[in-house]
Amino acid sequence: MVGSTSLVSLAHSFTCRPLTLALARALPPRASAGQEAGAVSELGSRYKMPQDLKIAFVAQPEYSAPLYETDLDDLYEIRRFPIVFDPPQGGVATATSMGDLITFAPDIAVFLRPDFVSRDLLRHISGLKIGISTEPCPKYISGTFHYTSDSLNRLRRLTRVAVQELDYLFHYDQASLSFLELMGLRVSGSLVLPVATGVWRPPEQTAYIRDLTFIGRSTEHRERHFGPLKRDCNFLHIAHGVVGQQALAYYHSAPIGLNIHAEPELSWEPRVQQLMACGLLVVSEPISPNNVFTPGEHFVQTNDPNQTYQICREILAQPAKYEAMRRAGYQKVLDELSARQVWPRLFERCMDRDFPLPAFDPGRFRLEPFEICAEYTGFDHLLDPFRGDHA
Numbered sequence: 001m002v003g004s005t006s007l008v009s010l011a012h013s014f015t016c017r018p019l020t021l022a023l024a025r026a027l028p029p030r031a032s033a034g035q036e037a038g039a040v041s042e043l044g045s046r047y048k049m050p051q052d053l054k055i056a057f058v059a060q061p062e063y064s065a066p067l068y069e070t071d072l073d074d075l076y077e078i079r080r081f082p083i084v085f086d087p088p089q090g091g092v093a094t095a096t097s098m099g100d101l102i103t104f105a106p107d108i109a110v111f112l113r114p115d116f117v118s119r120d121l122l123r124h125i126s127g128l129k130i131g132i133s134t135e136p137c138p139k140y141i142s143g144t145f146h147y148t149s150d151s152l153n154r155l156r157r158l159t160r161v162a163v164q165e166l167d168y169l170f171h172y173d174q175a176s177l178s179f180l181e182l183m184g185l186r187v188s189g190s191l192v193l194p195v196a197t198g199v200w201r202p203p204e205q206t207a208y209i210r211d212l213t214f215i216g217r218s219t220e221h222r223e224r225h226f227g228p229l230k231r232d233c234n235f236l237h238i239a240h241g242v243v244g245q246q247a248l249a250y251y252h253s254a255p256i257g258l259n260i261h262a263e264p265e266l267s268w269e270p271r272v273q274q275l276m277a278c279g280l281l282v283v284s285e286p287i288s289p290n291n292v293f294t295p296g297e298h299f300v301q302t303n304d305p306n307q308t309y310q311i312c313r314e315i316l317a318q319p320a321k322y323e324a325m326r327r328a329g330y331q332k333v334l335d336e337l338s339a340r341q342v343w344p345r346l347f348e349r350c351m352d353r354d355f356p357l358p359a360f361d362p363g364r365f366r367l368e369p370f371e372i373c374a375e376y377t378g379f380d381h382l383l384d385p386f387r388g389d390h391a
Contacts, residue, residue, distance in 0.1 A: 056104055151267075188357065192336075
């Protein structure tokens, strides 16, 4: 994709190159629009050692805590700020609702779910501002569009982000980048979501009391897969109410972790690598094409509810047959997606201005034909011009 950099391949380099932030730059306030060349020349004004850098993670902890937890606390001065919404100001996080963040004055602020952050708040942060889009967006893969009303809505929210107020904006799924570009949104690259492997790890001793586990909301699509397993197996399904490390006890209680999409749409949930980090064998619907995980090597792929049932029953009957795959998935996360490797390398490259700035062209944003096709049948011809544009 023109103007974008993939961090999927970057993840592979983390294991080969140790952290080199001997002198990490603490950035001055972001330049105004049209001054990005000048901004680069102003970066060397002052320096800090890595442990003196103030890093803020701004997120919904119930979803994002496994991405960092406490794994970086000995590397930087870390503060974690839950997103506090400001209903009178449109239900987003504002300078009024996030006063503690502004007072902290981070050198680097990481916004997970930047679509929940107001332009006003971003303007009050003088340090480096990094947005990480963590929600599924539509895709165009091998001549086929993959989307639902839900992912279209998420993309619409993402385009409302004041991208000019962010230094960088990354999307977690490389497979969506070409569609984002088609809609006029240029992100800085893709970032495979890491796992805080210092916290999210296998138990010291395994003592399984269940067969399978899944944490996530119930949907009609998921229950098609879960129903027979709930009937015939000891299946723990927690819909909501579990935050961060609270999930570990439940994940450690079963040998199989399921990853079934909320809707019948190709996506890649961070649940996959979180389950692997905890030592579970993952059974998952197909996930987005990527350079990290391979079905049949790192996880067991299932394509329909009946197959899900048969695979899980076979694993429970013959666990040794799948042990090598379980270990391969676990090792892959340790080698390439550990938070202690991913975040420092990202911070270093961002401070070196090693990625393109995000940009959005509203004139190219045309979701209406996709929204019509998501709601009604018989209108696929409306998408033909987009296939031509994509080519």
